[in-house]
Amino acid sequence: MMMNLQEALDLWQYGHQPTDTSKLPTDIQARLETAPEHARAAVARVTSEDANRALPLLANAAASSTSGKRVFWLHKAAQSLADTYGTHSACRPGCSHCCHIPVKITQAEAIYIGRQIGRRPRAAKHLGPPPSIVGYESPCPFLASDSCSIYEWRPMVCRSHLNFDQDDLLCRLLPGMSVPVPYLDTRLLVLAAIDILGQTQPIADIRQWFGDVGSEQHDRPSTGRTSLHKQLRGNE
Template identity: 40%
Template sequence: MSLTMVAAEAAHLKQEARVASRAAPEPELGLAALQRARLPEATALAESKLRFVGPDDTAKPLLAASVRARTATQRVVWLQRAASAWARPIEEVGACRGGCAHCCHVPVTISSIEADLLGRAAGRVPQRPEHAVRLAALSSEEDVTAAQTLLQAIGTGLPCPFLQGNRCSVYEHRPVACRTLVNLDDDDLLCRHADDGPPASVPYADARMFRALALAAQAGSEFADIRDFFPVNGCA
């Protein structure tokens, strides 16, 4: 299905949303309120777009290469390439654009292997993270919840250490988490960081498969927020 048809479907959904909202009261001021009002429309729009997006044929052989790789580092490199191929057709209908750096201020969990790859690309030595998580140590649901809370708390609101001028300075070497984070709305409204409420829900593409593959490919690694591996001004 062509991008023209995707755009037509998106316009139709937006028109329906406008008609439905005519009788509704004026939304309260504030970014958080605007985001809450937008979310139902954005969710429907994302579902509509995905109906017309076909897979990138290069993703499957890249995944197969990752499975065949002999070392964890090789598995991760092939998996990163597969993630980019998977995301490519989705990005064509998503909201992500060069120079938009909202997602560079949210937590980004990477492995020690990805940290080493980033360090080589940037000419930096990753530090031993203070708040690392090892999968083998997670033996209960409570352990998993605690680990998720820890990893999500460290990077909230802080810029990525590789963000320069609202652009990624290591874009070609970015981790799987960054390659698969695609907002399927039409703009960045839901990605913005509101001071008057909690972070908004964003209709991201479903990348759970790649997250699971990334964990399986490097199960023996340490995982931590990217800022914990590369602290800036002593902050991690």
């Protein structure tokens, strides 16, 4: 039976144990009343035909002979979803809340990105501990002035991380609180990537692979593209 990505890529809400909603700011409490319906309506605007454009790209990834080629096609598949769903999301240029939460990538993807940007990731055996702080104190090392400095080569998860509420209110990070955001459910894509790249792949946060690159010289010229969500919102 043909898989239907549009049905599989439903919504899920970040944070398995969201904060007791009565403790959240009142504007967020009010938004949580309307966000699920808004998000469902937004996702419903995507046709199966459009969503399924990612499938042959995943097939290309699975059929590729090297891990670099597999990552190349996985990025294409994630970008296809970004192009299809992004126009219906709340994600906008200059918005970088999600560059301050965990960004887990496989070793194969870290090596692929490292090759493109001219920077070698740490060896898996030399990875430090994952970031203990999730918040604005702990940005992705590639975030610069609220823009992605490796936009063209950014990870698969960054491409497909989309909020389907009406704006970024629920994405704002509140210290010690977990707010459920109606993100696109891309767990199937992540599982497919792990299967395609090999289940023994080390997986770590982008901060562990690349460390504190924001404060170091970067030997790759700028892509000239300045925002994480510019391409996610590429049809604007």
